[in-house]
Amino acid sequence: MHDFLSAMVFSTLLSISFGPVALIILGQSITYGCRSALPGALGAAVADAVFAAVAFIGLRSIETVWVAHNQLLTWAAIAYLLCLGAITFKKTTSAVSTQRAAGFLPVFLLTLTSPLTIAAISSYAVASGAQLDGSGIYLNLLGVLVGSLLGQMLYVMVGAMINKTLAKRLDFGWLNRASGLCLIGFAAWQMVRVLVL
Numbered sequence: 741m742h743d744f745l746s747a748m749v750f751s752t753l754l755s756i757s758f759g760p761v762a763l764i765i766l767g768q769s770i771t772y773g774c775r776s777a778l779p780g781a782l783g784a785a786v787a788d789a790v791f792a793a794v795a796f797i798g799l800r801s802i803e804t805v806w807v808a809h810n811q812l813l814t815w816a817a818i819a820y821l822l823c824l825g826a827i828t829f830k831k832t833t834s835a836v837s838t839q840r841a842a843g844f845l846p847v848f849l850l851t852l853t854s855p856l857t858i859a860a861i862s863s864y865a866v867a868s869g870a871q872l873d874g875s876g877i878y879l880n881l882l883g884v885l886v887g888s889l890l891g892q893m894l895y896v897m898v899g900a901m902i903n904k905t906l907a908k909r910l911d912f913g914w915l916n917r918a919s920g921l922c923l924i925g926f927a928a929w930q931m932v933r934v935l936v937l
Contacts, residue, residue, distance in 0.1 A: 747883025755891025769899025829920025
C-alpha cells in the first residue's frame with residue numbers, strides 16, 4: 741500500500757505542473773464544462789501510466805523505439821500545438837471539432853511526446869526504492885495512473901468552477917485568444933529547444 745500511495749502522490753505533483761496539456765484540459769473545461777474535459781484528462785493519465793510501465797518494467801525495446809522516434813514525435817507535437825493554438829485563437833470552428841481536439845487520443849499522444857515526464861518517472865523509480873517486483877509493480881502503476889488522473893482533475897474542476905461562476909460574464913473571445921497564444925508559445929519554445937539541441 742505504501743508503494744501505491746507514494747506513486748500516487750508523486751504522480752499527482754508531477755501532473756499538476758502547468759504545461760500545454762494542462763492548458764488544453766483547463767480551457768476545454770472552462771469553455772464546454774467538466775464532462776467535455778474528462779476524456780483529455782484520462783488521456784493524459786493513461787499516457788503517464790504508459791511512461792511508468794516503460795520506466796518500471798524497463799522494456800528496452802519500447803524505450804529504444806521511443807528514443808529513436810523522439811524527434812518525429814516532438815515535431816508532431818509542435819505541429820499539433822501550433823494547429824490547436826491557431827484554431828483556439830481564431831475560434832471559428834464548431835464546439836464539436838474543438839471538443840475532439842481535446843479528446844482522449846490527441847491529449848494522450850501529446851503527453852507521450854514529453855521527454856521530461858519519462859525522465860521524471862524514471863528518476864522516481866530509482867530514487868524512491870519502489871518495490872517493482874510481484875504485486876509492487878501493479879501498485880506503483882495504479883498509483884501513477886490514479887495520481888495523474890487526480891492532478892488532471894484539478895484542472896477539470898477549476899475550469900468547471902470558472903465556467904459555472906463566470907459563464908455569463910466571461911469574455912470567451914479574449915480567453916480563446918489568450919489560450920491560443922499560450923499554446924503557440926509552448927510550440928515555439930519546443931521548436932527553439934529542438935533546434936538548439
